[in-house]
Amino acid sequence: MMAGVRMRLLYASHAPLRSRRADAVNVMRMCEALAKEGHKVELAVPNYRRTDLRIEDLYAYYGVEPIFQIRFLPARMAVQGTNPYALAVLQRVHQTRPDLLYTRSAKVLALCSRLARVRLLVEIHHIPSGMDRAAWRILTRIAGQERLARVVVINRALAEAVSREYGFPAELVAVVPSAAPDPARVKPAAIAGDKGFPVGYAGAFRPGHGIDLIFELARRLPDMQFYLWGGTKEELATFAERKPENVKLYGWVPPAAIPSYLAAMEVLLAPYQRRVTTEGGTDIARWISPTKLFDYMAVGRAVVASDLPSVREVLCHGKTGLLCDPDSVDEWCLALQSLRAHAELRNRLGANARRRFLECYSTQIRAQRVIEGLTIDRDGRKR
Known part of the structure; x- marks a missing residue:
């Protein structure tokens, strides 16, 4: 756990938690790892009506400690032409005033970069296509602004591609691969019946x-x-x-x-x-x-x-x-x-x-690398 002033992190992810999706696994693991580093973490996710699975205890399902908060936000259209989840994240930013808004959502980024005074940590896993590609163009507009703290990508080829696509300076892009938690002394499961x-x-x-x-x-x-x-x-x-x-x-x-x-x-x-x-x-x-x-x-x-x-x-x-x-x-x-x-x-x-x-x-090392050097004072100045 890191010493000094903890950051307040709002992680905005549109991945449905009651699902089989790999991005939901990654997000839950990262929130746990960031919380273990001593930061106050809130995960803001859409409250989808239709879900793949019925899960009572999300922390137990993902195998993470309940040391961060999960907040479900509206996912249904409330006002024509708006994204309800992105709007709810914006409202949550105004309510909690986090030191960093960490997101993988283009819609959240587009809205909060215009209407919220918050530093942004953006994670990208592939070059978007179609409508998503247009939404991510917001990065081109804010690439040179101080509030864009860092852009995290998961391999070197992607780092080169996003730099070309959005015009980021090299020092703004951090290559931080995906990760997994350390299972330590894991006990192998009993696989019955087969000798092969x-x-x-x-x-x-x-x-x-x-x-x-x-x-x-x-x-x-x-x-x-x-x-x-x-x-x-x-x-x-x-x-x-x-x-x-x-x-x-x-x-x-x-x-x-x-x-x-x-x-x-x-x-x-x-x-x-x-x-x-x-x-x-x-x-x-x-x-x-x-x-x-x-x-x-x-x-x-x-x-x-x-x-x-x-x-x-x-x-x-x-x-x-x-x-x-x-x-x-x-x-x-x-x-x-x-x-x-x-x-x-x-x-x-x-x-x-x-x-x-x-x-x-390990996810702990990944959490350290993602936020390395981004500790922020309460008045919003980068330290």
């Missing part, structure tokens, strides 16, 4: 995430058992019809439970393809900083991942993981066979990955 060499995957089942590649690996390696966590009910129904017998589909599990399942595996897979899409269909392959990689590294298991530029920023082939051509099933087969045959290699890669995680990729 356990290989795991946790994440989305959308196009580009490599589920078909995993199925092909399972067909070629029948003596291995593949465990997959994630996917919607509709996706699971589709994949269940054509999965090999040595693939187990467990569906979605709460983020708090993921580390124990991952720790029960010998090898963990991140088979991203050359095109990776969001729920809205945007290709984010160049910009990804996959949370699953950091969850994998945190539990100290051997990782096999796609050899893509964004992944190479995190993993070093032969040292903290094995990288394979996403188009070559043969490479993936050889990597898994090698890891099965050589326990020493598995253990070394897993230990190196965890060591690297502790040095660079």
Whole structure:
């Protein structure tokens, strides 16, 4: 925990918390980490009427401590032509007078940059397209203003792209990859019934995430058992019809439970393809900083991942993981066979990955890097 005056942080995120979305996981983890640094954190989220899941205790579901406040704000249209959530955030800024407004929402940024006197910390995970791209143009207007404290991006390619797109000076952009909490002494979950060499995957089942590649690996390696966590009910129904017998589909599990399942595996897979899409269909392959990689590294298991530029920023082939051509099933087969045959290699890669995680990729380290140097006096002057 940092010494000195704490900051009042208002984190505005439009991600629905009662959902399966990765951005909601990242936001909850960051709020916890910022609070552990000694800051007073309030997370302001829309109160969506329709949600994916019924969750009573959001803190327990995400596996975070209840050391920050969650405030639900209106999400329904109240005045024609306004965004109700962005307007509610603006009102909350006026009520609480935070030292920093931290947001990933273009609509919140557009409104609060015009109508609130508050320093802004903006996080961007990909170059927007369509209407979102127009909304984010507000960054061009405020790029040179002191109230824009920092722009956080998750990899180097994205840093270069946003600098070109919005004209930011290099010193304003901070490259801070995604992260995961340290599970410390996680107890591996009991996986019943199967004797095969356990290989795991946790994440989305959308196009580009490599589920078909995993199925092909399972067909070629029948003596291995593949465990997959994630996917919607509709996706699971589709994949269940054509999965090999040595693939187990467990569906979605709460983020708090993921580390124990991952720790029960010998090898963990991140088979991203050359095109990776969001729920809205945007290709984010160049910009990804996959949370699953950091969850994998945190539990100290051997990782096999796609050899893509964004992944190479995190993993070093032969040292903290094995990288394979996403188009070559043969490479993936050889990597898994090698890891099965050589326990020493598995253990070394897993230990190196965890060591690297502790040095660079825990959510606590991420929280420190995101706000480093941005402590603010109560009169609003940067210290």
